[in-house]
Amino acid sequence: MRATESLLQRPGVRSVVEVIDAQYGGILSDSASVLVVCRQYSLVDGGVRSGGTTVDVRLIRSGQTWRVTALHPAQPGSAASRLSASATRVLASDRIILPPASMADVRSGQVHDTVLNAMLRLAQNYRIGVSVIRSGHPQNVFGTNRPSDHPRGRAFDTWQIDGHAVVDPATSGSLITGYMRAAAAAGSYNVGGPYRLPGATYFSDATHHDHVHAGFST
Structure with a gap:
């Protein structure tokens, strides 16, 4: 999960990433999608701020080895002004x-x-x-x-x-x-x-x- 941790890191900000879950978004014989569900804790202005995302990690298989080819972080959009x-x-x-x-x-x-x-x-x-x-x-x-x-x-x-x-x-x-x-x-x-x-x-x-x-x- 190092690729996901690298994606979440911000320069100059101390943070840790908790992987809540990692599940398949899909798997075939030579390619896969793994959805890495993360929570992140960052030290900002002397306090701890929590956040996180879900990353669609794409992999391809070569022989017995799986290699990460792309990372697609979640894009949930802005909060609505009114909810149901x-x-x-x-x-x-x-x-x-x-x-x-x-x-x-x-x-x-x-x-x-x-x-x-x-x-x-x-x-x-x-x-x-x-x-x-x-x-x-x-x-x-x-x-x-x-x-x-x-x-x-x-x-x-x-x-x-x-x-x-x-x-x-x-x-x-x-x-x-x-x-x-x-x-x-x-x-x-x-x-x-x-x-x-x-x-x-x-x-x-x-x-x-x-x-x-x-x-x-x-």
Whole structure:
């Protein structure tokens, strides 16, 4: 993750970077996208200032070696002057844990209320660790020309459920599948994760073994 740390460094400013999560944005046999979700702490004017971003790290494979070819930091946009009631509730919730870029996404007003309302519904029964909402995600579904729901503010990824990482082999499969079903019940038309559940709503692949994706049509 040294390339990501270098991207976040500012000349003359002492800072440290915490990697909250690193998940696949896509993986093929010879190329990959890894979404590195970061929080940064900087010493400014004698005080500690927190921030951070999500970086889409692109890699290519040559033999057994993966090499970084590009870094695409999140661009969430400016904060909106007015937010919906759902956005305000999501930002205030202590059961929806948003990393810096995702928090900025919600503050920008560019996340659909269908997504926000689904988060709020899921938070009634789960404590949700969100990794990616809109910014910092590939524009297209990786390896295709098909637009992703994420940049359009119509999807979110969950890396942690009730304090348990989705990728952790020790995490209960029933916790993850229950959450996937709850995401569908909350309105997602496209739920991806490490388990392939029955029905057209669900999918599983190598990219989604480490998080749960929930996409929305509007």
